[in-house]
Amino acid sequence: MKELVPMQKLEIVIERLQLGQVLDIVEAAGASGYTVLRAVQTMGRRHGVREDVGLGELERTKLVLVVARPPVIARIIEEVTPILVDFPGTLWVSDVQMKVMDVGEGD
Amino acid sequence: MKELVPMQKLEIVIERLQLGQVLDIVEAAGASGYTVLRAVQTMGRRHGVREDVGLGELERTKLVLVVARPPVIARIIEEVTPILVDFPGTLWVSDVQMKVMDVGEGD
């Protein structure tokens, strides 16, 4: 029975223009994967309500989910923070237990 | 290095018709922001499977994410519960550590 491994889940709220940069950081830090969700309505203290404007992508604010070991998460947070200083976004971390599928297992 | 602050993450499942009311409660309670996601398929004990019907908004069930200090979260829960009694929805809370960006930091 594959055991559940204690890890950390990092949730990063970021806009589309900075998404590519954030995902590069996540991959470079060695996370085994990421799952990006689309936010439909958002509000924050620094940038208020972000409306869907212009003819760019709809629902521009994304929620990036990354589950990895604490050192990897810490590195990601360190490199993402400077981006959050300049652009709308925020991040939070929580403890989870993840089912680690060995690479060889997939068909 | 900006520290991570222990907070609570509140996740509220609510339908579009009650979303506005819930977001007002969240703002009034003093949360620094919220992130709303769209649910594509949902089921609950009280209202079963909610189909996308009629010509209203598609994917009507929403997941509201709010990260704030415990007292703020408690107040939100208290004011949202009466809505959940009458309408489809539920909520749950978990502990997280949030990166607090000072308001002045945004450009």
Added chain:
Amino acid sequence: MKELVPMQKLEIVIERLQLGQVLDIVEAAGASGYTVLRAVQTMGRRHGVREDVGLGELERTKLVLVVARPPVIARIIEEVTPILVDFPGTLWVSDVQMKVMDVGEGD
């Protein structure tokens, strides 16, 4: 005042073709409900970046949220794991406190 009950939140990443099977397992295990979100961009060690290809459903990777008591969650994990061996996906668990709405309460 309805109390918050300690429970576990299970998050399963799975693709559309296996979603029906997973939801059947969730219902059979006795969970009181589920909430399914749509992922727009995903990457994993075993199957890399999954592009939106062909004329099938857009944004095929789904994130299934299930909040239930530990024994129910454990049963779901046990029955979902074999699917994850053959198909893209992963899962993780975290502790939450859920507001349990009595069935009779809904109108």
Added chain:
Amino acid sequence: MLALLSENLLTPPILFFLLGFGARLVRSDLEIPREIARILSIYLLMAIGFKGGAGLAKSGWTAQVALSCVLVVVLGVVTTLLAFVILRKVLGLTRLNAATIAAHYGSVSAVTFITGVVFLERIGATYEGFTVALMALLESPAIFVGILLGRERGGQEGPKKAWLSRKVLEEALFNGSIVVLSGGMVIGAVTGVRGMEMVKPFLVDPFQGVLTLFLLDMGLLAATRVLGFRRIPWGLIGFGLAWPPLGAALGLFTGLLLGLSPGGTMLVMIMGASGSYIAVPAALHLGLPRANIAYGITLALAVTFPLNISLGIPLYYWIATLVAG
């Protein structure tokens, strides 16, 4: 009669419905995005409404129209009650489920009506323009009757949960289908010929092509629900198949009473024989929140709809020509 059958079956709309149905049965992953299906429904309702409005403006408000409006509401109530009794007494469903499904069948499927109109126009048969108005009228009665029948008696009905809260009223009277359909009718009538000229290349010429694309999606949806049949009691599927003749008979009777043309009578028969899967489910979602709407939609969309658009339409017209000829 056979000519009528092939006249209907061997047309792009019906064939693309079968293509979609077959594609899903062989597990093709073909999928029309929900947003596209949604705007196609709005387009079809807008177009048939606009055409109906222009027709109504020409025919004007006559006694026959007034009487038709009254009788159609009666038809809606009667069909809902009849369906409820069959489902409750014959099939022994719970009060809530029987009322939910009955409400679907007491109303009308706009797309079946539209496919009927396209059939009549292709074979050059005439029909009363105001039948579109009758269809719009038929959306609400079934909702009210359904909610009335479905609500538990006594006790739990506190003031806040008045059996017909403001929200349910809004949904029953101002749901998207009624707004687009009747709004289109009023605007079609008001703007008359000049208005029609402005929108003809958009709302009239591509109409049959848009219906064809929409029915491709309907075929996919219907087959998806058919694949989920194992969760639906056989009795219900029987009801979905048996209802059309019953509903059509009631429609025929109404059409005769109103002295409508064969084409007009056929359309009223469709109103009786078809079940709604857009407007009614939306209203019941609010009015009967605990109801399992999946049953109603599955029967109306995956059993009754395919039956009506393939065999129903030509047969109802054939009968209408014999009786109301």
Added chain:
Amino acid sequence: MLALLSENLLTPPILFFLLGFGARLVRSDLEIPREIARILSIYLLMAIGFKGGAGLAKSGWTAQVALSCVLVVVLGVVTTLLAFVILRKVLGLTRLNAATIAAHYGSVSAVTFITGVVFLERIGATYEGFTVALMALLESPAIFVGILLGRERGGQEGPKKAWLSRKVLEEALFNGSIVVLSGGMVIGAVTGVRGMEMVKPFLVDPFQGVLTLFLLDMGLLAATRVLGFRRIPWGLIGFGLAWPPLGAALGLFTGLLLGLSPGGTMLVMIMGASGSYIAVPAALHLGLPRANIAYGITLALAVTFPLNISLGIPLYYWIATLVAG
């Protein structure tokens, strides 16, 4: 003059706008998916651009066109400054909010312009083809002026946050509206008559019908924002109502200076009187990230836009015929 009013009001586009507006006021849940509204905007910009390009090719590059381009940019700057002063001094808004709203009104609403073109074509009035090019030009000046006015003075403008970062420049000059509009124009001019032939059944014939469907959505959006008015200070709503005559006057003056036809003058009046809710908000989203753009969009879309397309268009044309006749 009354004839002009009814000529404009009693047409499918305006009536479907009112239908959408009314539907939302009675809390109908009718909703056009955002993806559909998006492609309808792109279609309308592409079509008006293509038509403008074909017209420009015919009229050719004259002194009048060159002068018009210069004067329209001046019109953009002047209207932005005027609006800023009114909002800042008269209504006492913060520098940031005043600049944000001013930028909306210093630019133009492409859909109001398009509705004006449709009005002119229906009453058979002529207008200069290159006015479409002027509209495209009018998108950017207001953005630059708005950001300049909105940025806090001194300190905080480090190199990285240069007041006009590369991203803001890209958005101001190459946002979706400008790309589709001017791209359509260039391609319309280059491909000439043969190009037009290829796309006519798609870009020209259904144009008025697509505008009608788009305005149904606009009505829904405008009413949704009107329902949110309680969060907007009354002074601002007053500005939204008072601006059109002011902006139209500046447009009239510019039109006269350029010796445009009554139709052309009316279109320039629309440029002055209308506020952008597509291109400008997108640019400000980047240029003034802290600005509350909801105010600007709400005023431009839910106050000024309805006023312009219903009463504005016929009145501006009436005035233009009197003055520039």
Added chain:
Amino acid sequence: MLALLSENLLTPPILFFLLGFGARLVRSDLEIPREIARILSIYLLMAIGFKGGAGLAKSGWTAQVALSCVLVVVLGVVTTLLAFVILRKVLGLTRLNAATIAAHYGSVSAVTFITGVVFLERIGATYEGFTVALMALLESPAIFVGILLGRERGGQEGPKKAWLSRKVLEEALFNGSIVVLSGGMVIGAVTGVRGMEMVKPFLVDPFQGVLTLFLLDMGLLAATRVLGFRRIPWGLIGFGLAWPPLGAALGLFTGLLLGLSPGGTMLVMIMGASGSYIAVPAALHLGLPRANIAYGITLALAVTFPLNISLGIPLYYWIATLVAG
């Protein structure tokens, strides 16, 4: 020959492709929603299928058609193997990546084929109706050969993971493209002239305009992938540029063998020269789940496609007129 080049380049479809391409290069945020791009693809496949079916009905089932079907399947297999050998031996890719990219190029890009048909119709050149059927046939062979080549030898292939599981078969034979394309053909043939009449204002008249809008999106997509080129080895981009002449030559040979008209031969050259980015990636997603499909899509869409629709089409036709004239 130059006339043919400008005849193709200076048309709305190609120019809007370049507009989209350029817009993304200057970082415009213009974006066509994925749902819209999806229904445009389905529309184009449905329309070309329907037109092909009507053509097939007229030409009927001849020996030439039967032979063409066989030879085209052979073309598919040969092009896949040839591409695999080049990628594996010359460029030294892993077996999996070589097989994946080869499968893309062994199949056909429906939109390149459609752009070719539009080119032929504009210059008034004839082509065999059944070429559309050949295109549909060309979708699957490359998928089977690709999966066969890509699967690791020995060991790991347990029964459950048979190299061609039921799901992969369903995707390879009944994927969305094949269903809509061949379904459209069958219905076009069955409903004949009367069927065409019903759908002409929807499926035929706006066809070139819809292609134009679709190519605007293709331009945006291609440029987005070009901006991501730094992650792709230069050798592969070279392959994407070098393949068209090779594939076209094989197509030319097949066309001559079949004695097709210059127009028909050009279309078969396109089949050889183009790579699929809709049907094949979907099948490989299931058949070779570990494959990095991004390479195949990027080359087929951002390198080969632009080359084919701009220079390829006129050149292939010019060569076809010389050789098969």
